[in-house]
Amino acid sequence: MFYGRSICRSIGRSTSGLSSCVSVSRKARLPCVAGRWSYARGGQIAQICRSYGTTTIHAGELSFGQPLHETHPHLLQPGELTPGITAQEYYDRRTRLAGKLPKGAVAVVAAAELVQRTGSCFHEFHQDPDFLYLTGFNEPEALAVIGKSQDAHGHFFHLYVREKDRKAEIWEGSRSGTQAAVDVFNADETGDISSIKTILPRVLSDATQVFTDITQPDQGVSGLWRFLYGTPRRKTDFSELIDSRKIKQLRHIINELRAYKSPAEIELMHRVGRMSGKAHTDAMRQSFTGERDLDAYLRYKFITNGCDQIAYEPVVAGGKNGLGIHYVRNDDVLHDDEMVLIDAAGKKGGYISDITRTWPVKGKFSAAQRDLYSAVLIAQKSLVSMCRADADVSLDKLHSITENLLADNLKQIGFDMSGKAVETLFPHHISHYIGMDVHDTAGYSRKAVIREGHCITIEPGIYVPDEDRWPKHFRNMAVRIEDSVAVGEEKPLVLTSEAVKEVKEIEALRD
Numbered sequence: 001m002f003y004g005r006s007i008c009r010s011i012g013r014s015t016s017g018l019s020s021c022v023s024v025s026r027k028a029r030l031p032c033v034a035g036r037w038s039y040a041r042g043g044q045i046a047q048i049c050r051s052y053g054t055t056t057i058h059a060g061e062l063s064f065g066q067p068l069h070e071t072h073p074h075l076l077q078p079g080e081l082t083p084g085i086t087a088q089e090y091y092d093r094r095t096r097l098a099g100k101l102p103k104g105a106v107a108v109v110a111a112a113e114l115v116q117r118t119g120s121c122f123h124e125f126h127q128d129p130d131f132l133y134l135t136g137f138n139e140p141e142a143l144a145v146i147g148k149s150q151d152a153h154g155h156f157f158h159l160y161v162r163e164k165d166r167k168a169e170i171w172e173g174s175r176s177g178t179q180a181a182v183d184v185f186n187a188d189e190t191g192d193i194s195s196i197k198t199i200l201p202r203v204l205s206d207a208t209q210v211f212t213d214i215t216q217p218d219q220g221v222s223g224l225w226r227f228l229y230g231t232p233r234r235k236t237d238f239s240e241l242i243d244s245r246k247i248k249q250l251r252h253i254i255n256e257l258r259a260y261k262s263p264a265e266i267e268l269m270h271r272v273g274r275m276s277g278k279a280h281t282d283a284m285r286q287s288f289t290g291e292r293d294l295d296a297y298l299r300y301k302f303i304t305n306g307c308d309q310i311a312y313e314p315v316v317a318g319g320k321n322g323l324g325i326h327y328v329r330n331d332d333v334l335h336d337d338e339m340v341l342i343d344a345a346g347k348k349g350g351y352i353s354d355i356t357r358t359w360p361v362k363g364k365f366s367a368a369q370r371d372l373y374s375a376v377l378i379a380q381k382s383l384v385s386m387c388r389a390d391a392d393v394s395l396d397k398l399h400s401i402t403e404n405l406l407a408d409n410l411k412q413i414g415f416d417m418s419g420k421a422v423e424t425l426f427p428h429h430i431s432h433y434i435g436m437d438v439h440d441t442a443g444y445s446r447k448a449v450i451r452e453g454h455c456i457t458i459e460p461g462i463y464v465p466d467e468d469r470w471p472k473h474f475r476n477m478a479v480r481i482e483d484s485v486a487v488g489e490e491k492p493l494v495l496t497s498e499a500v501k502e503v504k505e506i507e508a509l510r511d
């Protein structure tokens with residue numbers, strides 16, 4: 001029985017006006033981490049009161065730093081820590097991670113920081129996906145330490161978080177605090193993150209190796225730094241806290257876990273795909289005169305269909321704007337005789353979808369538009385059908401198959417495909433891994449053979465420059481068709497089929 005689950009049930013009842021008893025009985029069978037109580041005695045961490053089982057909490061007093069079933073039963077099912085993912089699954093992920101670590105080694109994973117936009121404004125918080133994957137904890141300023149244990153549980157889990165602070169919470173919103181780190185997020189050990197400098201060296205002193213990505217060059221912090229000093233700024237503080245010789249990169253181990261999606265992850269990504277795909281189809285039913293309105297419509301639909309937020313900045317590109325692969329200005333006029341290319345989708349519970357559709361602004365394809373669109377669609381559908389383990393292909397192999405298919409299809413509609421024509425017309429890759437990130441598991445090889453549980457995109461595109469070399473009636477046209485797909489053993493599961501893509505289906509939406 002997981003704590004997240006039992007607390008859900010007892011507190012669930014209390015919402016009807018009764019107070020509830022919160023028991024911590026599960027803690028009795030959790031792996032005990034050496035040194036836990038010495039920290040408590042030393043006053044370095046918040047004292048976890050074992051008599052908490054007799055404490056009465058009124059439902060109205062509960063507040064956490066993220067939606068939980070106890071406070072947001074309309075968003076989460078009992079037992080879930082984040083939408084669609086249970087406390088049990090988070091526990092199992094940590095067990096699997098610990099199983100991949102060498103004996104005596106620990107993994108250290110940090111939460112993302114809140115990024116300031118300007119002055120007192122900040123960007124929407126985006127949790128570090130590895131941290132979210134292992135903890136389900138969705139606040140900044142937190143640190144997880146996970147290692148192998150010798151008992152039946154297979155792992156231990158420390159979660160250091162911001163302590164509850166009534167004054168700070170008035171400004172910044174609720175925090176979950178150290179008590180919830182144990183009771184809800186199933187940490188065996190917790191502490192106030194503000195004391196981490198004192199706590200961490202002791203926690204890590206016995207570890208034979210420390211697997212972490214905290215010390216990796218911090219590419220995101222300042223591009224200017226690289227121009228000024230030639231090297232990215234390094235986060236050295238952490239390595240100074242511990243023996244830097246012990247530090248090993250964690251990235252590839254977590255990638256191995258994250259690359260294979262569980263049934264719950266696939267179901268969640270399917271839900272996000274349906275919510276996002278439906279928004280695309282609904283958009284195709286309407287007529288829009290500007291990219292901005294269409295952009296706003298999609299964002300509104302993703303959220304009202306059930307997503308938490310957009311997965312990435314949408315591309316809403318009318319006509320030749322579609323030739324810019326990452327066109328996100330979305331401020332132009334939409335012309336009736338052109339197509340619009342939309343690469344946009346939502347995100348929920350930390351999982352994204354990735355969809356591109358291209359359709360005629362007025363709802364009916366011209367002959368040239370239909371020919372170019374069909375050339376891409378035929379290739380896209382055959383590639384989707386290869387998203388099976390028994391096809392024994394890698395993403396790179398799928399890419400070369402796509403190049404050949406597109407070349408053949410384009411030749412048939414009058415393109416001169418000699419030389420490097422395919423690279424010019426189709427300049428990006430057919431596929432990338434998807435999951436918690438749009439380009440998931442960065443560094444995971446595109447040469448790996450796809451297996452059941454891999455989730456990938458299939459996104460062929462043709463972008464015809466305004467040059468004499470190409471047939472006149474296709475110049476300045478851009479078509480990309482992209483679905484998110486879960487690789488099956490014998491057949492693919494298309495996660496985004498709610499977004500229609502057949503010529504007849506698209507045209508029928510305006511009949």
Ligand SMILES: [Mn+2]
Nearest residue numbers: 354457459482
């Ligand atoms: Mn994509």
